[in-house]
Amino acid sequence: MQIKTYKFRLYPSTQQQKRITKHLYVCKEVHNLVLEQSRKAQVFNRRDLYIIVKDIKTKIILVIITNSR
Secondary structure: OOOOOOOOOOOOOOOHHHHHHHHHHHHHHHHHHHHHHHHHHHHOOHHHHHHHHHHHHHOOOHHHHOOOO
């Protein structure tokens, strides 16, 4: 069975580039915070990580503004 793949080339405007850059920066920071906190608490199950992410998302304003899962 062969999987179909597609390649897309994006040409964002300068405003869109800024938003994309900001979005990726916030996602990177949240990932690093979760990784740091999980290492401190030695948390390895999904439920506890979900609680950490939810807690971070409520505390940081940039994360609240950014549309991320």
